[in-house]
Amino acid sequence: MGFSRFLADWLQKYLFFSGPARRLTHMMNLSINSFRKLTPAIIKSQKLASDTNVVETTKTEVASALKKAAPALGIKGTAYHILDILLALSKADDWNAKRKPIVAISNEKLAEYVCRSKRTVSRAISSLVEAGVLAYKDSPTGRRFIHRETNTDGEEGKIKTGFGLDFSPARQRVRELAQIATSFAKKLAAEKEARRSVTRLSRAIADMIVYGEENELPVGPLVDALTKVTNTSLPLAECAERLEEIHDMGIEILSAPFLRDEKEHTSCAGDIIDAPIHNTNSTTPNFICNEQASTLDHTTQTPETDAKSSMAFEDVKGNKSEGEKADTRPMPHPSEAIPDSKLTIGMISAATLQMQEAFDLKIENWSDMNKASQDLCAALGVSTKAFNAACMEIDRRLALGILAVTCEKMLRDPSSISNIGGYFRACVSRARTGKFALNRTVFGLIKGQAACQLQ
Template identity: 40%
Template sequence: MALVNGGTMQNQISVATFRRLTPAMVESQRLAMANDIVATTKAEVAITLKKAAPALGIEGTTYHILDILLGLTKADDWKQDRRPLVAISNEKLADYVGRSTRTVARSLKKLVEAGILAYRDSPTGRRFIYRNEVSGDIDRGFGLDFSPARQRIKELQGIADAFSAELKAKQEAKRNVTRLSRAIADLLAVAALEGLRLEEHEAELSVILASAIPNDLKADRLSQLYEAIVAAFGTNEAAAEGEATAAESETSFEEMSGAPDTDVTPYNITTPQNSKKSNERPSPNVDDFKSKKAYGFYKAPEKEHLRKSGATDRTRSSAEPPKAKPSVPPNADGTSPLLSEVSIGLINTATRETQDILGGAFRSWGDLMGRTSELRLLVGLSEAGWRGACSRVGQHLAAAVLVTTAEKALRDPDQLARPAGYFLACIDRAVDGKLALHRSLFGLAQG
């Protein structure tokens, strides 16, 4: 028996006869009929699904559809005595994502087989929801059920954490390969200058870098090669020190064994010179010193060469960093001047839907900025895009624009098909001084 919104009971989740069920789809239907409903929230499930989506193979159009469906669910429908149901037609979803209805149907099937959704089909195939006018609960409804995702929340969190750890390990191994390969190349260059022959190590470096083995194994092999080259340098230095010690010993032995010959008359040939002239140094000619030639002699030779060849200007121009994008200078307290009419209270009043997903209001600006990682996931914004926005307009203004974008995407997903692109466009307008964020927030508060 499965609980349905409004307190009614139903012994099965109906599936239309035209659907060809697979074992994965049957498992999702079984999860949707579970009696031991797992306690969770819409925000927890939404963030977990977006983190686990890459590990589940959900991307592109399927991910876009998942994002829309999550936004259409009500936060109260995720309670244990209710059912998170979405009633939207394939045709409407096709309009939202700009794809055909067949593509939408395949994406929905993929979400069902991934254990996220379950079909709850009506006899006519229509999807609709009737709510109680007083309580707002679903009295009767057919559509797409998120109950499987709710039941698997702990499993999905484990999948997301494992995927994140694996991704970090791969990135770290890739960085190690780059770091070690550069260090080895530098050592080989120094060895060539010192006349140390390390052709075998150089060939091994090429073999390792060209191999198709995983980066973690490649980093281990490069680490061993690096240690071998360092050991070769140590052996070469020890041999050089041994040769120097032997030469010094031989010289000392010759000096100690050779007796002074007192009978030999010293034979010195000297050329008499004028002592006065020999002690005098030629003084530079004043005219020569003032000439360009003499002045050029006292300048640094490498700078003179660069000046003559014209390389100085070229080097300076190539060394100049690219011009940074314009930014909005902050006030003395670190806030943006564009936030003069925006308060945390106004943001709380205007972002009810976002607060329902995140599970609470924003107590302060610090609290808002502490939830930006969750807000980024809600709008699909990359970490690089967030950092770039903060560098251009500051963290406070970027956070305010981000939460406003999330609220607009949740309220009207069909009008905001790409929330991340909208956010970046707002940042550009803020840089140009054309962003009226307070007007958007007042409109959301009144709407």
């Protein structure tokens, strides 16, 4: 009974599982070990490695782009060290478009090179694959090896069979890696400059606060603004911009007293002489010339006045032009308010005797004055750009007159003008608005010269 039952069970079992059904059941019971757990980044690297449109490049170009972009890709420490070793082991010929840049080296050997554990090396390689630099090309057993063809001269040729770590993803991304490296370098430079600006401006603002407190200046807003920025977590670039604004505000606060004093010293409001000047001579001196027909406003000149102006600017040797002959009419009273356009070169020459003596000049016409303008600007510290701008804002002759009287006043009393450039610009600004009377300034200088001669 027992044997019969055993035989029946045995026949049923092996007859049922015979043929294809038995083989399928055997395969389903097999245990397949995987290489690793896949991630989207690993799959993306595998896709890049299998791309048939190979980018033409070289090992040198890819290696340079990789090392420059490594910080931006998060490759550092052991991963960077392993990347450097793998690049050194790859052959330059394998980076050709018709080959695969595969490197075959075990994790044990890499662990010896970098003095780390095999587990650390495995994680570093995984990070390189996920960064889109490498791709796995595994053999059936997981071992990494390369078999190469042998050339006729006995040297190793291209790879015939190779399994290991493939640099094809980096080769396909070489242009992208170069752009990443460039952007990262610019970002680092901007952060470095912002960091320097933050340190520099913070110290400068601190110095301003100390100076303001010592001199009882209103630096309260400066302190509040600096405290607000330092207590707020801001990006370096934004923090540098805020500190730049605070620094500018500090300069305005600290320079306010100096600007106020400069305005008081450089104001030309006192140049207007209100006291009447009476001429006791029946005739005017020979140095006062009749050039009143020539106007200073070149925008309103007529052909007739243009001819006279051109005569006035000619270099005269020996004889004087008709417009420079002596005039016997009495000197006008300042209260008659002679327009600046009627001011003659003779009046300016009479008012600037010390200037002509100091610079060895002889001002007989506007051409002489124009030639001396460059030396006068250099002596007074007035830039050529500022003088040309004055000639554009007002008339050139009027600007020459202001330059001459400024130099004369400086020579007579150096302490009267603290800022020559500011004084000149102030006179030009007032002349542009019609608030500066050059004729009265000239008569005042002539009067002062006459008083000195009497003493």
